[in-house]
Amino acid sequence: MSQQAELEVGGKVYQLPVVVGTENEHAIDISKLRDESGLITLDDGYSNTGSCSSAIAFIDGEKGVLRYRGIPIEELAEKSTFIETAYLLIYGHLPTSQELRRFSELLTQNEMLHEDMKFHFEGFPPNAHPMAILSSMINAASCFHPRLMEGYQPRNFELQSARLISKVRTIAAFSYRKSRGLPIVYPKPVYKYTANFLHMMFSEPYQDYDLKPEVVRALDLIFLLHADHEQNCSTSTVRMIASSRANLFACAAGGVCALWGPLHGGANQAVIEMLEQIHREGDDGSKFIADAKDKKSGKRLMGFGHRVYKNYDPRAKIIKEQCDRILHLLRSDDPLLAIAKKLEEAAMHDEYFIERKLYPNVDFYSGIIMRAIGIPIEMFTVIFAIGRMPGWIANYKEIMDEPNSRIYRPRQVYVGPREQHYVAITQRDT
Numbered sequence: 277m278s279q280q281a282e283l284e285v286g287g288k289v290y291q292l293p294v295v296v297g298t299e300n301e302h303a304i305d306i307s308k309l310r311d312e313s314g315l316i317t318l319d320d321g322y323s324n325t326g327s328c329s330s331a332i333a334f335i336d337g338e339k340g341v342l343r344y345r346g347i348p349i350e351e352l353a354e355k356s357t358f359i360e361t362a363y364l365l366i367y368g369h370l371p372t373s374q375e376l377r378r379f380s381e382l383l384t385q386n387e388m389l390h391e392d393m394k395f396h397f398e399g400f401p402p403n404a405h406p407m408a409i410l411s412s413m414i415n416a417a418s419c420f421h422p423r424l425m426e427g428y429q430p431r432n433f434e435l436q437s438a439r440l441i442s443k444v445r446t447i448a449a450f451s452y453r454k455s456r457g458l459p460i461v462y463p464k465p466v467y468k469y470t471a472n473f474l475h476m477m478f479s480e481p482y483q484d485y486d487l488k489p490e491v492v493r494a495l496d497l498i499f500l501l502h503a504d505h506e507q508n509c510s511t512s513t514v515r516m517i518a519s520s521r522a523n524l525f526a527c528a529a530g531g532v533c534a535l536w537g538p539l540h541g542g543a544n545q546a547v548i549e550m551l552e553q554i555h556r557e558g559d560d561g562s563k564f565i566a567d568a569k570d571k572k573s574g575k576r577l578m579g580f581g582h583r584v585y586k587n588y589d590p591r592a593k594i595i596k597e598q599c600d601r602i603l604h605l606l607r608s609d610d611p612l613l614a615i616a617k618k619l620e621e622a623a624m625h626d627e628y629f630i631e632r633k634l635y636p637n638v639d640f641y642s643g644i645i646m647r648a649i650g651i652p653i654e655m656f657t658v659i660f661a662i663g664r665m666p667g668w669i670a671n672y673k674e675i676m677d678e679p680n681s682r683i684y685r686p687r688q689v690y691v692g693p694r695e696q697h698y699v700a701i702t703q704r705d706t
C-alpha cells in the first residue's frame with residue numbers, strides 16, 4: 277500500500293501521498309495541497325524541493341555517489357568516452373556499435389557552422405568573454421535551422437541534438453580564436469569529437485596542433501565528468517525554459533547563462549584565480565582559509581562545498597587522481613597544484629569545514645588539468661558548458677516526452693506593500 281503523510285494545519289488534517297524513487301528516496305507530493313487547503317510550501321533556493329521526477333542522473337550526496345542512468349561515474353570515467361556517455365544520457369542506454377557509429381557520423385556531418393555565422397562573431401568586441409559569445413551564438417544558430425521553430429519533433433530530435441552537441445564545440449573554439457584575435461580554424465572530419473575541438477582551438481592555418489593522445493583523453497574525461505548532475509542551477513534553467521516549449525537551442529543558450537555564475541560553472545575559473553592570488557601573495561593558504569571562514573571578508577574557498585554533496589564529490593576524486601598523472605606526462609610542475617593540495621589538506625582538518633561538511637567539488641582540481649593542457653582560464657566554464665550539453669539535452673527530452681508535463685510556474689509568498697493608491701507626480705514632491 278502506498279504511504280501517506282499527514283499535515284495538520286489549524287486543526288484540519290490533510291493527507292499527502294508519499295512518492296518513492298527507485299533508489300528509495302521518499303518525497304511528499306504536495307501538488308494538490310493548495311487546491312485542498314489554500315496553502316503553498318516555501319523553500320527559498322529550492323534546497324528541499326524536488327522539482328520533477330527524472331530517470332537521468334542519481335546522486336547520493338551523503339555517500340558521494342553519482343550515477344548516469346544507473347552506471348557509476350567511476351566506471352564511465354574508466355571505460356567510456358564523452359560521446360558514448362552523451363548517448364547514454366540522452367537515449368537512456370549504452371549505444372550498440374551501430375548506434376554509436378550513426379551518432380558519431382551525425383556529429384561529424386554537423387560540425388561546420390553556416391558561413392554567415394562568421395559575421396556574427398565579428399560583431400563582438402576584442403576580449404569579449406567566450407561564455408557571452410557562446411550563449412549568443414547558440415541562440416543565433418537556431419536562426420539557421422528554422423525547423424527548430426516547429427517545436428519538438430521526435431522524428432528530427434536525433435538530428436537537432438547531434439547538431440547542437442557538434443556545433444557547440446565549433447562555436448566554443450571559434451569564440452576563443454575570436455577573443456584572441458586569431459584566425460578561425462575549421463573542424464576536420466577525420467578527428468573524433470574532443471581531438472577536433474583541440475584542433476580548432478590550437479592549430480594554426482600553417483601548422484596542425486600536435487594531438488597527444490593523453491591530452492585528448494584528459495579533456496574527454498573532463499567533458500564526461502561534467503556531462504550531467506541532475507537538477508543543478510543550469511539544468512533547472514534548461515528545464516524551466518523547455519517547460520514553456522521553447523526550442524532546444526534557446527534552452528541550451530539559457531543553460532549557458534545560468535552556468536556562467538561563479539557559484540556554479542564559473543567556479544572553475546574562480547578557483548584558479550584564487551590559487552594564483554595565493555601564489556602571488558606568497559600565502560601558504562592559511563590567510564585565505566581564515567578569510568573564507570570570515571563572512572565579512574566576502575570570500576569563499578572556491579571549489580569547496582556543494583548543495584548536494586556532504587561528502588567528497590566523486591568527480592573531484594577522479595580529477596585529482598588525473599591531475600598528478602597528466603602533469604607528470606606533460607612534465608608540468610605547476611605550483612598551483614601544490615597550493616591546491618595544501619589548501620585541501622588544511623580545510624579537511626579545519627573545524628569550520630568539517631562541521632559544515634565542505635569538501636572539494638568538481639571545480640577544485642579541473643582547472644589545474646585544463647591549465648596543463650593549455651586551455652586559457654576564460655575558456656574553463658565554456659569547457660564545462662560543452663560537457664554539460666548532453667545532460668541539458670537529456671533533461672529537455674525528458675520534459676518533451678512526458679505527456680503530462682506542465683509549464684514550470686512556482687508560487688511565492690508576497691511580502692511587499694499591501695494595496696495602496698497611485699499618487700499623481702505633482703503631489704509626490706510635497
Ligand code: CMC
Pocket residue numbers: 508538539540541542543568569575576577578579580581582583584632634637638639
Ligand atoms: N567557503 C567557505 N564557506 C562556505 C563555502 C565555501 N566554499 N561553501 C559554503 N560555505 C558555508 C556558508 O558560508 C554557510 O555557512 P553558515 O552555515 O555559517 O552560514 C554554510 O557553509 C552552508 O553554505 P550555503 O551557502 O548555505 O550552501 P549552498 O548549498 O547554498 O551553496 C555552494 C553551495 C556550492 C554555492 C557553496 O558551497 C559555494 O559557494 N562554494 C564555492 C563555489 C563553488 O565551488 N561552486 C561550484 C559548485 S560545484 C559545480 C557546480 O555545480 O557548478
